[in-house]
Amino acid sequence: MRGVSKRYGETRSAFVQAVDDVSIDVSQGQLAVLVGPSGCGKTTLLRLIAGLEKPDAGDIVIDGRRVNDVESKDRDVAMVFQDYALYPHMSVYDNMAFGLRARRVARSEIDSMVRTAAETVGVNALLERRPRELSGGQRQRVALGRAMVRSPKAFLLDEPLSNLDAQLRARLRIELAELHRRLGTTMVYVTHDQTEAMTLGDSIVVLSDGKVQQAGSPGALYDDPDNVFVAGFIGSPPMNLIPDGNGRLLGLRPEAMGVVDARSAEARFEAIAGVTEHLGFERLVHASARATPIIMRMPPHAQPPQPGSTFGIAFADPAVARFDEGTGKRIR
Amino acid sequence: MSSTERRARHAGATVALVAWAALSVFPLYWMLLTAFSPQADTVAFPPHFFPRRLTLDNFAWLFSHAAIGRWFVNSLAVAASVTAGSLLINAMAGYAFAKMRFPHRELVFWMLLSLLMVPEIVMLIPLYVVVNDLWLSDTFFVLIVPFLASVWGIFLIKQFLQTLPDALLEAARIDGASEWLIFRKIVLPLAKPVLGALGTFTFVGQWNSLLWWLLFTSSAEMRNVQVGLASLRFQYATLYGPLMAGALLAAIPMIVVFFAFQRSLVRGLTIGALKG
Numbered sequence: 001m002r003g004v005s006k007r008y009g010e011t012r013s014a015f016v017q018a019v020d021d022v023s024i025d026v027s028q029g030q031l032a033v034l035v036g037p038s039g040c041g042k043t044t045l046l047r048l049i050a051g052l053e054k055p056d057a058g059d060i061v062i063d064g065r066r067v068n069d070v071e072s073k074d075r076d077v078a079m080v081f082q083d084y085a086l087y088p089h090m091s092v093y094d095n096m097a098f099g100l101r102a103r104r105v106a107r108s109e110i111d112s113m114v115r116t117a118a119e120t121v122g123v124n125a126l127l128e129r130r131p132r133e134l135s136g137g138q139r140q141r142v143a144l145g146r147a148m149v150r151s152p153k154a155f156l157l158d159e160p161l162s163n164l165d166a167q168l169r170a171r172l173r174i175e176l177a178e179l180h181r182r183l184g185t186t187m188v189y190v191t192h193d194q195t196e197a198m199t200l201g202d203s204i205v206v207l208s209d210g211k212v213q214q215a216g217s218p219g220a221l222y223d224d225p226d227n228v229f230v231a232g233f234i235g236s237p238p239m240n241l242i243p244d245g246n247g248r249l250l251g252l253r254p255e256a257m258g259v260v261d262a263r264s265a266e267a268r269f270e271a272i273a274g275v276t277e278h279l280g281f282e283r284l285v286h287a288s289a290r291a292t293p294i295i296m297r298m299p300p301h302a303q304p305p306q307p308g309s310t311f312g313i314a315f316a317d318p319a320v321a322r323f324d325e326g327t328g329k330r331i332r
Numbered sequence: 333m334s335s336t337e338r339r340a341r342h343a344g345a346t347v348a349l350v351a352w353a354a355l356s357v358f359p360l361y362w363m364l365l366t367a368f369s370p371q372a373d374t375v376a377f378p379p380h381f382f383p384r385r386l387t388l389d390n391f392a393w394l395f396s397h398a399a400i401g402r403w404f405v406n407s408l409a410v411a412a413s414v415t416a417g418s419l420l421i422n423a424m425a426g427y428a429f430a431k432m433r434f435p436h437r438e439l440v441f442w443m444l445l446s447l448l449m450v451p452e453i454v455m456l457i458p459l460y461v462v463v464n465d466l467w468l469s470d471t472f473f474v475l476i477v478p479f480l481a482s483v484w485g486i487f488l489i490k491q492f493l494q495t496l497p498d499a500l501l502e503a504a505r506i507d508g509a510s511e512w513l514i515f516r517k518i519v520l521p522l523a524k525p526v527l528g529a530l531g532t533f534t535f536v537g538q539w540n541s542l543l544w545w546l547l548f549t550s551s552a553e554m555r556n557v558q559v560g561l562a563s564l565r566f567q568y569a570t571l572y573g574p575l576m577a578g579a580l581l582a583a584i585p586m587i588v589v590f591f592a593f594q595r596s597l598v599r600g601l602t603i604g605a606l607k608g
C-alpha cells in the first residue's frame with residue numbers, strides 16, 4: 001500500500017479519517033500483523049485491501065498489479081471476518097464450496113478441495129452441520145477453511161480470535177502460525193492484542209489514529225520503539241516512561257531496571273514500592289517514581305521491596321530509550 | 333377479591349368468549365349447511381338450523397350451469413403469477429434499497445413510501461381511463477402487471493433485509509460471486525420468512541380480488557371465482573345453495589396456501605452465522 005487514505009462521512013466538515021496516508025509493504029509469504037487500539041483503522045485497512053472500500057488517495061498493489069479499480073472477486077484474496085460471516089443457511093460443506101462454485105470449478109475437483117481444506121483445519125467431521133450448530137472455535141475453523149479452500153494469493157484475517165476464550169485463543173494462535181508455515185501463503189492479520197501480534201508476526205505494523213506509528217520485526221519494535229505510542233503499546237507490561245525533568249521521557253523496559261538500596265551509588269533515582277504480583281515465573285513490582293506509576297520485572301525468587309518503602313532504581317544506559325515529552329518522538 | 337367473586341368473573345369471561353366464538357363460527361356453519369342442502373330448505377321460513385336432507389346437487393349445478401372450472405383457473409393463474417412475480421420484483425427492489433449504495437437512495441425510497449398515503453380508490457377512475465385507452469381491458473395483462481411491484485412489499489422486504497449483516501454479502505463478493513448469484517443464493521434463501529408472509533398475503537389478496545376484476549373484465553370467460561359467484565345473485569333471486577357451495581370451494585385454496593406457508597413462517601430462520 002502506498003500513501004493510502006480513507007475517510008468516512010458524506011460532508012467535508014463531518015468525517016472520520018479512518019486511514020491516513022498509510023504505506024505498508026508485505027512481502028510474499030509473510031505473516032504481517034496490523035495491531036493497534038480499537039478504532040484505529042485496522043478493519044478499514046483490510047477492507048481496502050479486499051476491495052470492499054475504495055481509497056480516497058494512494059495505491060494498493062497486489063503481486064505487482066495496481067488493484068485500486070479491481071473488484072473484490074477479481075483480487076484473489078480471501079478474508080476471514082471479525083464475526084466469521086458464515087452463510088447461516090448452508091452446511092459447512094456448502095459454505096466452503098460456495099466460492100469454488102461461484103468460480104465454476106468442476107464438481108469433482110470441488111469435492112476434493114473442500115475435503116482437503118476441511119482436513120487441514122480439522123472440521124471434516126462437521127461438514128453436514130449448519131453454522132449455528134457449531135461452537136465458536138469450530139466456526140472459526142470453518143471460516144479459515146472457507147478462506148483457504150481456493151488457495152488465494154493472500155489471506156486477510158480480521159481479529160479472528162477475538163471472541164474466543166483465552167485458552168482456545170492461545171491454542172488457535174499456535175495452529176494459525178503452524179498453518180501459515182505449512183501453506184506459505186501471505187497473510188495480513190489484524191488484532192488489537194499486542195501479545196498475539198508479537199507471537200504471530202513476521203513483521204508488525206503498529207497503527208494509531210489511522211496512521212502507521214512504526215513497522216518492523218517484533219524484536220525491533222520491542223527493543224527500539226520509534227515513539228511513546230509504540231513504547232507504551234508493545235510489551236506486557238509495556239515500557240515505563242519516566243520524565244527526567246528536562247522535557248524528556250526515559251523509556252525503560254520492566255526487566256531493564258534493578259532494585260538497589262536508595263543510598264547506593266548505582267541508584268539512578270528513587271521509587272516508592274507498591275504491591276507485587278507473584279506470577280510464578282516472574283514477579284511484577286508496582287512502584288512509583290517521580291510521581292509516575294511504573295512496573296518492574298523481577299526473577300521469581302528475588303526479594304521484592306516492602307510496599308511503602310523507598311528504594312533505588314538501577315539501570316544501564318544502553319537500555320534507555322529517550323523520547324521528547326512534547327512530540328513523543330524518539331531522540332536518538 | 334373473594335374466591336366466589338373470582339369464580340363469577342371467570343364464568344362471565346367464559347360465557348362472553350363462548351358467545352363470541354359462536355357468533356364467528358355460525359356464518360361458516362350456515363355456509364356449510366346451505367351448500368349441502370336442497371334449494372327448498374335454504375329459503376325455508378322459519379329457517380332450519382339443522383340439516384334435514386344432505387345433497388351434492390348445488391355442486392353439480394355449479395359445474396353444469398356455471399363456468400366454475402374456468403373461474404378457478406383464472407383466479408389461480410392470476411393469483412399465482414402475481415404472487416411469484418411480485419415476490420421476485422419486490423425482493424430485488426427491497427434488496428437494493430436495503431443493501432446497495434446508489435445516489436439518492438433514501439430520497440427515492442421515501443418518495444415510494446409516500447405513495448402509500450394515496451388511497452387506492454382515488455386512483456381507480458384514472459386507471460380505468462388509462463387501461464381503456466390502451467385497449468388493455470379484459471386481458472390478463474391488466475390483471476397481473478399492475479400488481480407486480482408493491483411499495484408495501486418492497487418496504488417489508490427492505491426492513492427485513494436490513495437486519496442481514498453486510499459481512500455475509502461481502503464474504504460472498506470476495507468469494508467471487510456475482511451480484512445475481514449473491515441475490516439468488518444468499519439473499520433469497522435468507523429472506524424466506526418475509527417472503528413466505530408476503531407471499532401468503534399477496535395470494536390471499538389476489539384470490540379475493542373482486543373490484544379490480546369487476547372493473548377491468550367484461551367477458552364471461554374472464555371472470556374469477558369471486559366475480560363468478562357474485563354473478564349468481566340475480567336481481568330478484570339469489571341461488572343460495574350454489575353460491576355457498578362455490579364459496580366453500582373458493583375457500584379451499586386459501587386454506588391450503590395458509591397452512592403450507594404457515595410452517596415456513598413459523599420456522600423463521602435464525603441467523604446463526606455470527607459469533608456468540
Ligand SMILES: Nc1ncnc2c1ncn2[C@@H]1O[C@H](COP(=O)(O)OP(=O)(O)OP(=O)(O)O)[C@@H](O)[C@H]1O
Pocket residue numbers: 008009016017018037038039040041042043044045192
Ligand atoms: N462505515 C463507516 N462509516 C463511518 N465511520 C466508520 C465506518 N467504519 C469505520 N468507521 C470509523 O473509522 C474508524 C476506524 O474504524 P475501523 O473499523 O477500521 O477500526 P478498527 O481498528 O478495526 O477497530 P476495532 O478494533 O474496534 O475493530 C473508527 O473511528 C470508526 O468509527
Ligand SMILES: [Mg+2]
Pocket residue numbers: 042043044082158
Ligand atoms: Mg475492526
